[in-house]
Amino acid sequence: MVATDRTTGPERARAAAAAVTDPELPMLTLADLGILRRVEIEEDGTAAVWITPTYSGCPALAEMRADVDRAVRGAGFDRVEVRTELSPPWTTDWITDEGRRKLSENGISPPGGAPRRAPGPVPLTLMPTRTVPRCPLCGAADTEELSRFGATSCKSLHRCRSCLEPFEHVKEI
Known part of the structure; x- marks a missing residue:
């Protein structure tokens, strides 16, 4: 079956993708982490899902893509495209309050606020930043x-x- 209902389709596809758990932090969903960027149903019925990895070399990205594809197909979509969006880059500020609560409840200290940088080139700092x-x-x-x-x-x-x-x-x- 090809899901083509453009009214409920995006919500159904988004709910399926949002429920996928992170392979490295399985207590968190991709929505909790702020990795899930957007979901659209294209004219041909393809469910297009955009995700942003926590960093460009994240080894879990392939697993996340496969899990999102499987979940959205399970929600009734025959054609799924999981696309990577790198700009703007992901930041720990995108972790939801619910995600931070889940981390803490599972014995993992949630991050504080992400470092603020001025626009332009990233400045070189020789001293490590420690939280x-x-x-x-x-x-x-x-x-x-x-x-x-x-x-x-x-x-x-x-x-x-x-x-x-x-x-x-x-x-x-």
Whole structure:
């Protein structure tokens, strides 16, 4: 069946794509992460879905595309195109409040505000920028970074000096 209803089709396709979970943070949907940009039904009935990866080299992008394709086809669309949109680049500011809550509930420290940059070329900074996140388990602010890279390159590994538990933190981008 080809879904051609242009009134309910976009909402149905968007709901299907929005419910897809992130392969690296499965407690979050693509909508929670702000990765899902837009969904349109084209004249020929193709469901076109635009996503923005968390960064251009994200190894999970192929899996996300396949999962979105499968979910939208499961919502009744025979033709699906998942397109990558790189501009503007994704920022952790796009993570929804619900997404931040889910991260914290799952023991992962959500990111703070993304760094603000002036328009134009990205300035070179030789000193690393470090965020000192609160512990998502006990709420303490006294934490230390154990490794700049966690299970994925978008997370860092920390330990709470109060409860002594390790936790991951989603880096601000």
